Amino acid sequence: MTANRRCNCWEIKKCGREPGGINASEHGECPASIEKKLNGVHGGENAGRACWVIAGSLCGDNVQGNYVDKYENCTICDFYMKVKSEESANFTLMSSLIMKLEQ
16 A cells, blocks of 8 residues: 555455455445445545445444435544544535535
């Protein structure tokens, strides 16, 4: 990993649901790992650094619903806080992420 590379959620959370991951064949690929509309956001691959707006991503080993239902839990997630801290003033707000998804 290069010094400037940012880690994706599946690399930190170790869910194994990224393409080719250990749990992908049994549980399916996580939507955050394959959502191309958010590729590059916060320096991540696909939605790997914006998982909190992706329906069907994991939280506490449970598949979560839409962003409205899960956002409150996501804001206290260690990964969310890590991304927010690393990105600081460049952190992309949820409304902007949703607009990208709807394009």
